[in-house]
Amino acid sequence: MKTNFKVVLITGGSSGIGRAIGVYLTKKGLTVYGTTRNLAKHSDFQDFELLEMDVNQPESIKRAVGDLLMKENRLDVLINNAGVGITGPLEETPNEEILKTFGTNFIGPLNVIKAVLPKMREQNSGLxxxxxxxxxxxxxxxxxIYSASKGALELITESLRMETKDFGIQLTCLAPGDFATNIAAGRYHAPVxxxxxxxxxxxxxLKSIDQDVDEGGNPEDVGRKIFQIIHTKKPKIHYKVGAPLQKISVLLKKLLPDLWYEKLLIKHSQKDDNGA
Structure with missing residues (x-):
């Protein structure tokens, strides 16, 4: 019998959107565990419990998930939030940085999913x-590169939903727009x-990207949306949260011919170039 009690694991939970999600869910009465690559740097962190995990290290993932299950003996919700940003002309972006981005934004989440699936199958439940x-x-x-890494995660979520449906496990994506966080500080910028x-x-x-983040919405909105998804009986495959214009941009891509949509993106870039 499925219980309403929810144990949540959030990767990248010590700062930014991950922390905002954890704080919101904790206030709502859920048992939250976040992860961070270096636990020693967060000795004064009190919002919720942190576990040490590097999503680029499979053994680190196994230890963290194992520690959580030793404490709780269940895991109801995994939120794959850990990620990195990257900007730059493709021609001038080092391959090493491209691989790092895909390692954190795509391969990392897949390895965390692999680590939690056995327990969720045993429970016959999980999100x-x-x-x-x-x-x-x-x-x-x-x-x-950033767009491609996140787009890949969207697509593989669709595949995994079908692969795990028979085990009572549900998968979904939440795509945020720009929110006021410290993501710019950790983003790799190819030098100008x-x-x-x-x-x-x-x-x-580059200046426009950082300005959009600084002027972004309250990351608590992401936590609120996550809470709604957790309490949705049959979650959709894709969700979005952000400014109306950002969400409309996704709809326009579906409605407009490809070349028209490309012209809109180019026009937007030219506005940035002219300082508008």
Whole structure:
């Protein structure tokens, strides 16, 4: 018999959107565990319990999930939130940084899912929420690697839903737009090179990207949406949360011919380039 008691694991829970989600769910009475790569750096963290986990290290994932299950003997909700940002012209972005981004944003979440599936199958219940991005619905200039990593997570969620449906496990994606967090501080920026053919446009867009984050919404809105999804009997495959214009941009891609939509993105980029 399924209980209403919910044990939640949030990867990347020590800061940003992950922390906001954890704080909101804790206030709502859920038992929340977050993860961080270095527990020693968060000795004064009191919002909820943190576990040490690096999503790029499978053994670290196994230890953290094992520690949680030793304490709770169940896991109801996994929120795959850990992620990194990256910007730059593809031509000038080191392959090492591309691989790091896909390791954290795509391979990492898959390895966490692999670690929790056996317990969720045993329970015949579980909900996995993959935090993606509205940017994952479109190829944005100078953000293509980030868009691709999040888009890949959206697509594989669709596959995993069908693979795990017989085990009482549900999967869904939540794609946030821009929220006021510290993501820009940890993002890899390909340098704006003096002799680069991309210098002017990339430099302008880079400033605009950081400004959009600084002026973004309250990350508590993401926690509120997560809480709604957890209490939805049959979650949809895809959810979005963010400013109306950002959510409309996804709809427009479905409605407009490809070349029209591309022109809109180029026009938006040109506005950034002109300082508008």
């Amino acid at each position: 996995i929420i993959n935090i993606t991005s509205i940017a994952g619905y479109m190829g944005l200039p100078y953000r293509g 090179l003096e002799n680069s053919p991309y210098k002017r446009k990339y430099g302008a867009i």
